[in-house]
């Protein structure tokens with residue numbers, strides 16, 4: 001059976017799509033479970049909730065199914081070949097960290113996962129990317145619905161210029177999410193703020209602007225906003241790079257907690273962060289071509305502990321030991 005979000009004409013793009021801060025913030029699903037959201041994909045989306053420790057006992061992904069399978073993915077910006085031949089699986093209920101030097105295509109690849117590169121004029125993605133078994137590069141995919149399922153948190157916290165409450169309630173409202181009971185929305189906003197480890201700090205000032213919060217609080221508000229629409233996957237592009245170490249620690253703790261419920265892909269420049277929070281790590285680099293241009297390639301991917309202790313590739317070792325990049 002074809003899922004109800006495939007095969008529809010490209011939706012009329014709501015006015016809020018295309019604004020970076022809103023991408024991935026909407027959803028119309030009413031059930032939390034992956035299987036509930038993707039009834040036709042139940043087999044592909046077998047849920048594993050076991051937690052893999054990030055140490056040498058890491059059992060890798062043997063018990064976990066891929067959410068995304070990328071095969072020979074190439075990304076171009078006009079004539080520039082930014083990402084070359086990337087093949088990788090991204091696993092359910094795991095945190096995968098994408099690391100590598102500036103310009104190697106981490107953000108570009110992340111954007112492929114919910115097709116936000118479509119919003120960049122001249123960007124073109126080739127290859128195969130499946131999400132729960134569906135080729136999301138197909139013309140028939142409803143990209144708006146795809147982005148509802150695959151939320152995004154950006155480098156710079158970007159709350160809407162709305163109240164704390166409305167920041168969280170916005171996505172569920174615009175997508176008509178069904179919430180039970182008179183205080184359904186209030187309860188849901190509270191639950192999301194609790195999940196984002198922000199409730200205690202904001203419960204007495206829900207009507208105040210989201211912009212009045214500190215940077216770390218704003219980022220947790222953005223995470224609450226992202227999870228408010230019950231996504232399946234959360235993409236995070238350097239979510240802590242503008243935060244201080246205390247706020248960073250809060251977000252890292254939060255990521256580890258959220259992993260039980262969501263699949264998380266995080267781009268980070270901070271290798272300690274990748275080592276601390278992720279289950280698997282993918283190292284990318286930018287290869288210089290004869291004409292001087294650079295193409296991002298995947299050097300290796302594996303359990304985080306293995307990649308940081310016994311990398312297979314010399315380039316990975318040089319990068320993680322600080323000799324390169």
Ligand SMILES: Nc1ncnc2c1ncn2[C@@H]1O[C@H](COP(=O)(O)OP(=O)(O)OP(=O)(O)O)[C@@H](O)[C@H]1O
Nearest residue numbers: 077082101102103104105106107108109120294296
């Ligand atoms: N919107 C765009 N238009 C044209 N080229 C782009 C665009 N975004 C990225 N690129 C190019 O694609 C390549 C990969 O960029 P990308 O931003 O994905 O790298 P990155 O690994 O995320 O880098 P950083 O760590 O600095 O954020 C770079 O050469 C970059 O100049």
Ligand SMILES: [Mg+2]
Nearest residue numbers: 106107108267
């Ligand atoms: Mg980037």
